[in-house]
Amino acid sequence: MKKSGKKRKKLLPGIVLTLCGAFMLLPFLVTVLYTVVKSWTRLMPSGYTMKFWIKVFSEGKVIPAVLRGLLISIAPVIATNLIVILALYVAIVYNPKAEKFLQTLCMVPNTLKGVIIAIPVLSMYAGNPTVLGDRIFMLSCVYCVCILPFVYQGIRNNLHAINVKQILEAAEILGCNRLRAFLQIIVPNMMSGILVSSLLSVSCIFGDFAVIKIIAGNKYVTGQMLLFSNRQMLLQIQCVIVVLMFMVTLALSAVAFSLQNRKKD
Amino acid sequence: MAYIEFKGIHKYFGENHVLRGIDLSIEQGEFVTLLGPSGCGKSTLLRCLSGLEEVSEGRIILNGTDITDFTPKQRKIGMVFQQYSLFPNMTVAKNVAFGLKMQRKSKEEIEQKVDETLKLVGLEEKKKQYPRQLSGGQQQRVALARAIVMEPSVLLLDEPLSAIDALLRRNLQVEIRRIQKKLKITTIFVTHDQDEAMVMSDTIHLLNNGLIEQSGTPEELYAAPCSSFAANFMGHYNLLPGAEFGRFCEKSYTCQNIAVRPEAISITEARGQENGVLYMEGEIVSEITRGNTLSYTVEHNGVRIHTDTLFNPHSRRQVGEHIIMKVEEKDILQLE
Numbered sequence: 063m064k065k066s067g068k069k070r071k072k073l074l075p076g077i078v079l080t081l082c083g084a085f086m087l088l089p090f091l092v093t094v095l096y097t098v099v100k101s102w103t104r105l106m107p108s109g110y111t112m113k114f115w116i117k118v119f120s121e122g123k124v125i126p127a128v129l130r131g132l133l134i135s136i137a138p139v140i141a142t143n144l145i146v147i148l149a150l151y152v153a154i155v156y157n158p159k160a161e162k163f164l165q166t167l168c169m170v171p172n173t174l175k176g177v178i179i180a181i182p183v184l185s186m187y188a189g190n191p192t193v194l195g196d197r198i199f200m201l202s203c204v205y206c207v208c209i210l211p212f213v214y215q216g217i218r219n220n221l222h223a224i225n226v227k228q229i230l231e232a233a234e235i236l237g238c239n240r241l242r243a244f245l246q247i248i249v250p251n252m253m254s255g256i257l258v259s260s261l262l263s264v265s266c267i268f269g270d271f272a273v274i275k276i277i278a279g280n281k282y283v284t285g286q287m288l289l290f291s292n293r294q295m296l297l298q299i300q301c302v303i304v305v306l307m308f309m310v311t312l313a314l315s316a317v318a319f320s321l322q323n324r325k326k327d
Numbered sequence: 328m329a330y331i332e333f334k335g336i337h338k339y340f341g342e343n344h345v346l347r348g349i350d351l352s353i354e355q356g357e358f359v360t361l362l363g364p365s366g367c368g369k370s371t372l373l374r375c376l377s378g379l380e381e382v383s384e385g386r387i388i389l390n391g392t393d394i395t396d397f398t399p400k401q402r403k404i405g406m407v408f409q410q411y412s413l414f415p416n417m418t419v420a421k422n423v424a425f426g427l428k429m430q431r432k433s434k435e436e437i438e439q440k441v442d443e444t445l446k447l448v449g450l451e452e453k454k455k456q457y458p459r460q461l462s463g464g465q466q467q468r469v470a471l472a473r474a475i476v477m478e479p480s481v482l483l484l485d486e487p488l489s490a491i492d493a494l495l496r497r498n499l500q501v502e503i504r505r506i507q508k509k510l511k512i513t514t515i516f517v518t519h520d521q522d523e524a525m526v527m528s529d530t531i532h533l534l535n536n537g538l539i540e541q542s543g544t545p546e547e548l549y550a551a552p553c554s555s556f557a558a559n560f561m562g563h564y565n566l567l568p569g570a571e572f573g574r575f576c577e578k579s580y581t582c583q584n585i586a587v588r589p590e591a592i593s594i595t596e597a598r599g600q601e602n603g604v605l606y607m608e609g610e611i612v613s614e615i616t617r618g619n620t621l622s623y624t625v626e627h628n629g630v631r632i633h634t635d636t637l638f639n640p641h642s643r644r645q646v647g648e649h650i651i652m653k654v655e656e657k658d659i660l661q662l663e
Contacts, residue, residue: 235379
C-alpha cells in the first residue's frame with residue numbers, strides 16, 4: 063500500500079510536467095510540421111515536402127538575415143555586460159553610495175521602451191558625419207540602453223549573493239590587486255546571473271523589429287524584419303524562418319547553459 | 328624592542344572616533360587576543376595592522392620597520408576572516424595556492440607548499456573539492472591554510488570561529504593554537520568571547536570604547552580585573568555597588584564597586600573565626616545546573632549574589648534553604 067502510494071506521488075508531478083511541456087511545445091511542433099506540408103486545408107495535411115526548406119536555403123536571403131539578427135543581438139549584450147560589470151566594480155569597491163544611483167539609472171529604460179528611445183536618437187544623430195551617425199552604431203547603442211534593466215538586475219543579484227568586499231580584501235592581503243581579483247574571482251562567480259540576463263536580453267533584441275525598422279530602415283535586414291516586410295510570402299516559408307530563429311535561440315541557450323553547468327561540475 | 332608596536336593609534340570614521348590612542352606592544356611568536364564587546368574597535372585595530380584601513384593618527388612598527396603607509400601586499404601579513412572569504416570558484420588547493428601564484432613562485436614550489444600546508448591543517452584529502460562542498464570548520468581551516476602558506480610575518484584572525492558551532496569551535500581553538508605553536512608565528516586573534524580568549528592566548532588586551540582597558544595573561548585578567556568593566560566582561564563576577572554588598576554581608580564598604588568571583592564564595596555549615604575570611608548568610612532563591620557546576624542565587628537584605636559550587640548530588644541545596652557562605656577577603660575586589 064505504502065509503495066503504491068509513493069509511486070503515485072512520484073507519478074503525478076511527472077504527468078503534470080509532461081502535460082505542461084507538451085502544451086508549451088505544441089505550437090512549435092505544429093509550426094515545424096507546417097513547414098513540410100504541401101497544403102493543410104482539411105483535418106490532415108495533403109502531403110509532405112522539403113521544398114520550402116530548400117527554397118529558403120537556396121535563396122540565400124534568410125540565413126544572412128537571421129545571422130545579422132544574431133549579431134545585432136549579441137554585440138550590445140556583450141557591451142552592456144562589460145559596462146555594467148565595470149560600473150558595479152567601481153561602485154562596490156570605491157563608492158558604495160553610487161550603487162543606488164546606478165540602480166535608478168539602469169531601471170529608467172523599464173519605463174522608456176525601445177521605440178520611444180529610438181525616435182529621438184534618430185532625429186538627433188541622423189546625418190551626423192561621425193560614427194554616431196552610423197545607423198548600425200545607433201541601433202547597437204539603443205539596444206544597449208533597452209537591455210540595461212535585465213543585465214543590471216542579473217549581475218546585481220549575483221553580486222549581492224557573494225561577500226564581494228571581504229573576498230576582495232582577502233585577495234588583496236594575498237597580494238592581488240582589486241581589479242584583477244574582481245575579474246578573476248568575482249566575475250566567474252557571477253556567470254550564472256550574467257548568462258541568464260544575457261539570454262533574456264538576446265531573445266528580447268532578437269525578436270524586435272520595431273526599433274530596427276525606425277533606426278536602420280531597410281539597411282539592416284534581420285530575420286524579424288524579413289518576416290515583417292514580406293508578409294505576402296508563403297506561410298510555409300514564414301514558418302521556416304520562425305523555426306530557424308527559434309533554433310538559433312535554442313542553440314544559444316544550450317551553449318550558455320552547458321557552459322554554466324560545466325563550470326558547476 | 329617589541330616585534331609589533333602600535334604608537335598612539337587613532338582612527339576616525341567620519342565623526343565617529345573608533346580608536347582613541349592605542350599604544351600596544353607585541354612580542355615575536357606571541358599569541359595575543361584583542362578582546363572586547365562589539366564596536367570597541369578591536370577589528371578596526373586589526374584592519375589597521377593589515378593595511379585594509381588607514382590609521383588617522385599614529386604609527387605602526389613591524390619588526391623595526393614603519394609599515395603605516397605600506398599597502399596590504401607590502402606588509403606580508405596573513406589574515407583569516409570571520410566569514411572565511413574563500414574563493415568559491417576555486418578548489419581548496421587553488422585557494423591555498425592563490426597567494427603563492429601572486430608571488431610568482433614556481434609550479435613545483437607551489438604544489439609542495441600547498442600539500443605541506445593542507446597536511447598541517449588535516450585537509451590533504453579535500454584539495455580537489457570546492458569550498459561549498461566543505462563544512463564550516465573545514466572551510467575555516469582552508470582559510471587558515473591559505474594565510475599560513477604565505478609564511479606571513481604576522482597572522483591576523485578576525486573572529487574566525489564565531490560562525491562555527493560550539494563543539495567544532497572548541498576543536499578548532501586547540502587546532503589553531505597547535506599550529507601557531509608549531510610554526511611559532513606571531514598571531515593576533517580578535518574575539519568578543521572571553522572563554523575563547525582565555526583558552527587560546529598568551530596575552531589578552533581588553534578593549535573598551537577604543538582604548539585598552541587592561542592587558543595581561545588570561546589568569547591576571549580573570550583574577551584581578553582593574554575596573555568594573557573588566558570584571559563584568561571577564562567573567563560571571565558578582566559586581567555590586569560597595570554599599571549594596573555591605574548590606575548583604577552586614578559590613579561597611581566605602582568603595583564604589585565590589586567584584587567577587589562566584590566560585591570564590593563557598594557554602595559552609597557554620598560560621599568560623601578565621602582571620603581574613605568573611606562569613607555571610609542568605610536564602611537560596613534560585614538554582615541553575617551548568618553541567619559540572621551548580622550556580623545558586625542567594626538573597627539577603629534585598630541584595631542578591633551568585634555562588635558557584637561543583638556539582639554534587641549528595642550535598643545539593645534546595646531553593647528556600649537558609650545557608651551560610653564564606654569568602655576570603657583577598658578575593659573581594661574593591662573597584663573605583
